[in-house]
Amino acid sequence: MGHGAGGRASAQLIEELFLAAFDNEWLRQGNDQASFAAPLGRMVMATDAHVVSPLFFPGGDIGCLSVHGTINDVAMSGAQPLYLSASFIIEEGFPLSELKRIVDSMAQASRAAGVPIITGDTKVVERGKGDGVFITTTGVGVIPPGIVIDGAGARPGDAIFVSGTVGDHGVAIMSKRESLTFETEIRSDTAALHGLVAHMLAAVPAIHVLRDPTRGGLATTLNEIAKQSGVGMELDEAAIPIASQVDAACEFLGLDPLYVANEGKLMAICAPESAELLLSTMRSHPLGINAARIGTVTDDPHGFVQMRTRFGGRRMVDWLSGEQLPRIC
Amino acid sequence: MKYIDEFRDSNIAQKIADRICAEVDPARQYSFMEFCGGHTHAIARYGVSELLPANVRMIHGPGCPVCVLPIGRIDHALTLALERNVIVCTYGDTMRVPASGGMSLIKAKARGGDIRMVYSASDALRIAQENPDREVVFFAIGFETTTPPTALVIRNAQACGLANFSVLCCHVLTPSAITHIFESPEVREYGTIPIDGFIGPAHVSIVIGSQPYVQFVEQYRKPVVIAGFEPLDVMQAILMLIRQVNEGRSDVENEFARAVTAHGNVTAQALVSEVFELRPSFEWRGLGEVPYSALRIRPMFARFDAERRYDLVYKPVPDNKACECGAILRGVKKPTDCKIFGTVCTPENPMGSCMVSSEGACAAHYSYGRFKDSAVVIA
Numbered sequence: 001m002g003h004g005a006g007g008r009a010s011a012q013l014i015e016e017l018f019l020a021a022f023d024n025e026w027l028r029q030g031n032d033q034a035s036f037a038a039p040l041g042r043m044v045m046a047t048d049a050h051v052v053s054p055l056f057f058p059g060g061d062i063g064c065l066s067v068h069g070t071i072n073d074v075a076m077s078g079a080q081p082l083y084l085s086a087s088f089i090i091e092e093g094f095p096l097s098e099l100k101r102i103v104d105s106m107a108q109a110s111r112a113a114g115v116p117i118i119t120g121d122t123k124v125v126e127r128g129k130g131d132g133v134f135i136t137t138t139g140v141g142v143i144p145p146g147i148v149i150d151g152a153g154a155r156p157g158d159a160i161f162v163s164g165t166v167g168d169h170g171v172a173i174m175s176k177r178e179s180l181t182f183e184t185e186i187r188s189d190t191a192a193l194h195g196l197v198a199h200m201l202a203a204v205p206a207i208h209v210l211r212d213p214t215r216g217g218l219a220t221t222l223n224e225i226a227k228q229s230g231v232g233m234e235l236d237e238a239a240i241p242i243a244s245q246v247d248a249a250c251e252f253l254g255l256d257p258l259y260v261a262n263e264g265k266l267m268a269i270c271a272p273e274s275a276e277l278l279l280s281t282m283r284s285h286p287l288g289i290n291a292a293r294i295g296t297v298t299d300d301p302h303g304f305v306q307m308r309t310r311f312g313g314r315r316m317v318d319w320l321s322g323e324q325l326p327r328i329c
Numbered sequence: 330m331k332y333i334d335e336f337r338d339s340n341i342a343q344k345i346a347d348r349i350c351a352e353v354d355p356a357r358q359y360s361f362m363e364f365c366g367g368h369t370h371a372i373a374r375y376g377v378s379e380l381l382p383a384n385v386r387m388i389h390g391p392g393c394p395v396c397v398l399p400i401g402r403i404d405h406a407l408t409l410a411l412e413r414n415v416i417v418c419t420y421g422d423t424m425r426v427p428a429s430g431g432m433s434l435i436k437a438k439a440r441g442g443d444i445r446m447v448y449s450a451s452d453a454l455r456i457a458q459e460n461p462d463r464e465v466v467f468f469a470i471g472f473e474t475t476t477p478p479t480a481l482v483i484r485n486a487q488a489c490g491l492a493n494f495s496v497l498c499c500h501v502l503t504p505s506a507i508t509h510i511f512e513s514p515e516v517r518e519y520g521t522i523p524i525d526g527f528i529g530p531a532h533v534s535i536v537i538g539s540q541p542y543v544q545f546v547e548q549y550r551k552p553v554v555i556a557g558f559e560p561l562d563v564m565q566a567i568l569m570l571i572r573q574v575n576e577g578r579s580d581v582e583n584e585f586a587r588a589v590t591a592h593g594n595v596t597a598q599a600l601v602s603e604v605f606e607l608r609p610s611f612e613w614r615g616l617g618e619v620p621y622s623a624l625r626i627r628p629m630f631a632r633f634d635a636e637r638r639y640d641l642v643y644k645p646v647p648d649n650k651a652c653e654c655g656a657i658l659r660g661v662k663k664p665t666d667c668k669i670f671g672t673v674c675t676p677e678n679p680m681g682s683c684m685v686s687s688e689g690a691c692a693a694h695y696s697y698g699r700f701k702d703s704a705v706v707i708a
Contacts, residue, residue, distance in 0.1 A: 248330050253448075254421070304700040311560050312339040312346075313376015315697040321676035322435070325421035325446070 021107040026118035034118035046073035047138040058172045059187030063105030066135040075194035076210045078149040079141030087121040091130035113192040153208035154229035156299040159275035161268045164290040167246040170260030191264030196287045203281040209269035219258040219317045232300025235307040336559030345564040346380040359385045363528040366393030366688025367558040373697035375560035388660040389690035394471040396682040396689045399612045400646035403428035406468045410442035418453035419468040422686040450478040457494035466635045474532040476500045477597035480604035497635040505622035522660045526570040529555035538593025542581045550579045557585040615658030654681035664691040
């Protein structure tokens, strides 16, 4: 508990672990806040609390996830992310070696993304009152002039895209859950998407909607956009990219991959005349190789997301109600 | 996915759909009941009804394990979790089934009840072994498909002398439910449900075989086609039923021959009869008390019977008055005939059990098919 009490132990933890890993000019000043010059233009701010079990999973850990998640939330406005803050709630007795692994992973993710962590905080809670470690990150960014991306921006006739295979992150996590271990080579897709976004906006500045389909998966994100924009959608099931291992795991577990979480994918909507250019641009970026056009925005006052099934029928892709629970039969 | 995609092939689906169209008699209506929730789910998820002509109607039957679980049984599980400090292990979609007083297992979990979702009965056994200082109860529900695994864990628990494990047995039997539907006044007397034939269960039939259905076709003169849970299985079974109706036949046919034999899994059947015996009567949600329709644990395994161990006395609890689940489970009404469908009763806040599992007739229609209830303009 001493590490969170604000005394010498806290200072030591901050200096030896966090400062050493995140090292940058703002943290080195040792103030309770970071001051930086604000660029001109519209600023964006997003925050995300990260709780994940298990903390380490194939393809990532809570550390890089907490960096990518917030960068992506900022980037989905079209903004260039600039700075991050990070706060840690650590359960008493959590092994320092694991904390170091997590912090190093955050530092690496933040450096690779070019978005420094410039301020932070640490608290320690009694044993049993936390689940190892919780990390909240906040990010700020600036939107380039002329870019207007909004969840309410979808228009009938617009084309809908996804940047790659869906459900990878959720299946990677599930495969390591205590109650449900199974063998798979699927790795979390956790990645910072601001580079892909900038690449897309350079080709098609008039993208209408961008969103990362995290919790609740692609289906939930599409329903959110349909509601916000007051439109319907018509998807083509055969066009939605799903890795065969993810498909098989979901089949086995009785889950629908469209509702499984992603951490390194985005969904984009643009006018039909820009559709081909946007798709080829996405595919020319390393994080968009498997991008696909998956459907069309429709005029529907009910806001229904419908799908032509691969089987040749038609059904709705509804909001997820509560958690996705496996069927018994 | 190998061995699965083959059964979801749209080209073959279209060919079967063309055959169905060519063979139906346009002058008559065909009404078939798919007994299993697994079939209901496949029909809704793959959009099978889109491929059927307008005069072929599918009626969703009561074969959804969580849908027919009566409130009183879930109340038992809730009592164990909240008042007896027991770890209750349960299959996934049982978590949301509404019980008395607006409760459910998922809400009980939020109130601190130690309720754990498991994928198999043996996971519950493992939890008991890992927690020797806690009592662990497996809430065993389902038809003949899930019964043999429950029998196996009870036998294993006895073999290793596990003292902290028991089973709340709510296993039910398919043949008695089908008889109950055939015997219902709506089918037998009034003819308000014109059932022309049945799509017989998939996984259940792997265990019990195709033989048990022979008595139905002889007694009630309705064709039964046993079908797998893949959408092409369902399409093919519908075509086979149409042919039987057109030819005036009532036979048991087996579309799911890749898995179902005449006598089923005899080893599993023996295991089940070693551990379980018939209950004289059991309440089904929607169907009421159905004689000899469920199983209980034999006296020689009494120490693993949670009903005995915790002196649980069954109290029937009526469903919400406005809820039409009963009539829907018997095929008398459609989900959209219910006044609270989609308004008060939604998957987020299910009033009746048919809205809980995606195998339930109401949840399947709400989640996959309700766009058909209103005219939609496609841009």
